[in-house]
Amino acid sequence: MAPKQVKSTDEFIKGLWRDNPVFIQMLGLCPALAVSNTAINALAMGAATIFVLVMAGLSVSLLRNFIPREARIVSYICIIATFVTCVDYAIMAISIELHRALGAFIALIVVNCLILGRSEAFASKNKPHVAVMDGLGMGVGFTLALFFIGAMREVLGSGTLFGVDLFPDGFQTWTVMVLPSGGFFAMAIWLLVVNWIRQRQEAAEKRAADQTGEAAS
Amino acid sequence: MNDPGYWSIFLNAALINNFVLAYFLGICPFFGVSAKLETAVRMSGAVCFVMLVASVCAFGINLVLEAINAPYLRIISYILVISSTVQLVEMLLRKLSPPTFKALGIFLPLITTNCAIFGLALFQTNKGYGFTQAIVYALGAGAGFALALVLMAGVREKLDLADVPQIFKGTAAALVVAGILSMGFMGFAGLGR
Numbered sequence: 001m002a003p004k005q006v007k008s009t010d011e012f013i014k015g016l017w018r019d020n021p022v023f024i025q026m027l028g029l030c031p032a033l034a035v036s037n038t039a040i041n042a043l044a045m046g047a048a049t050i051f052v053l054v055m056a057g058l059s060v061s062l063l064r065n066f067i068p069r070e071a072r073i074v075s076y077i078c079i080i081a082t083f084v085t086c087v088d089y090a091i092m093a094i095s096i097e098l099h100r101a102l103g104a105f106i107a108l109i110v111v112n113c114l115i116l117g118r119s120e121a122f123a124s125k126n127k128p129h130v131a132v133m134d135g136l137g138m139g140v141g142f143t144l145a146l147f148f149i150g151a152m153r154e155v156l157g158s159g160t161l162f163g164v165d166l167f168p169d170g171f172q173t174w175t176v177m178v179l180p181s182g183g184f185f186a187m188a189i190w191l192l193v194v195n196w197i198r199q200r201q202e203a204a205e206k207r208a209a210d211q212t213g214e215a216a217s
Numbered sequence: 218m219n220d221p222g223y224w225s226i227f228l229n230a231a232l233i234n235n236f237v238l239a240y241f242l243g244i245c246p247f248f249g250v251s252a253k254l255e256t257a258v259r260m261s262g263a264v265c266f267v268m269l270v271a272s273v274c275a276f277g278i279n280l281v282l283e284a285i286n287a288p289y290l291r292i293i294s295y296i297l298v299i300s301s302t303v304q305l306v307e308m309l310l311r312k313l314s315p316p317t318f319k320a321l322g323i324f325l326p327l328i329t330t331n332c333a334i335f336g337l338a339l340f341q342t343n344k345g346y347g348f349t350q351a352i353v354y355a356l357g358a359g360a361g362f363a364l365a366l367v368l369m370a371g372v373r374e375k376l377d378l379a380d381v382p383q384i385f386k387g388t389a390a391a392l393v394v395a396g397i398l399s400m401g402f403m404g405f406a407g408l409g410r
Contacts, residue, residue: 034241081293111332184396195384
């Protein structure tokens with residue numbers, strides 16, 4: 001059982017690394033792979049997802065005592081779909097080009113399992129301010145993951161970052177990285193890096209625990 | 218928009234713009250249930266079926282929404298109708314055909330949050346397909362999903378027996394396999410339009 005008084009900063013930080021939605025929980029993979037062909041797209045998608053996550057978390061948390069258990073999933077989906085529609089129209093108003101680049105994937109935030117998952121698993125059981133922090137943390141973690149994948153694909157696939165040329169003229173771009181299969185490869189590479197770091201961390205913790213055990217005995 | 222033939226719509230949805238490997242839709246079930254060939258086949262059956270139903274529903278809703286001039290309700294009404302249709306189908310199947318229901322099992326409710334279904338409804342609206350075109354599109358998308366899932370399951374069953382480095386195990390290896398499959402599907406780009 002979690003302690004009753006949860007620090008909201010902890011809720012924020014856990015989304016960044018320990019429970020990172022993309023690399024650890026494997027949630028929301030579809031948008032993570034689909035719109036991460038440039039860093040800009042990745043950041044825009046991340047921002048849209050953060051907004052929906054936070055607002056849905058807040059609303060679900062505020063309404064948690066009014067929503068009957070049997071109808072909860074449908075209610076959550078309604079709430080999420082409302083905010084997604086807002087984001088869809090907001091992006092269309094801000095930049096029609098960006099809207100075209102992201103295409104149907106803005107509307108597809110509705111079926112991002114990350115948002116429904118957090119609403120069901122966290123926001124429906126916690127106070128509004130904690131739920132907002134959780135949504136923010138998860139959202140920022142999601143955006144970071146998306147940005148890493150997007151930056152890798154853009155640098156290797158088009159030789160640019162945020163549209164700025166990085167390499168001298170002779171650089172041969174790896175076209176495969178901006179194609180769909182590049183998304184799978186970039187994700188796999190980052191996953192390997194994350195796994196490797198985690199394994200080292202676990203090994204280090206184990207060693208530290210062994211040492212303190214020896215010192216005590 | 219000119220009118221593509223039925224065959225080209227089907228090929229386009231199934232191979233050239235495969236939902237899983239080119240649009241990244243339905244990735245979650247793609248990695249979740251592709252560990253065994255048998256479950257993969259059942260899951261694809263369920264998805265094809267729901268896609269067909271959802272496509273018909275989406276076509277109907279779109280007519281209504283256009284009649285009352287309320288495109289901003291599209292997302293919310295699609296998702297609601299799709300999820301309630303899945304529930305309805307589940308109940309009907311349980312009553313009418315228990316063997317099919319048992320075969321599909323847990324997969325039917327899981328499909329509600331499958332982005333491939335929702336994506337299909339959105340794409341067919343964006344492309345402005347007519348009724349029969351929409352049905353052919355849904356069949357193609359379902360066939361493409363099934364193809365990708367079954368291929369993946371076949372590879373992963375073999376992968377289980379292989380000696381894979383520890384950090385590569387599980388999803389990382391599956392992602393690389395998916396990337397290679399996706400490259401293979403790019404070869405279909407020459408087909409049709």
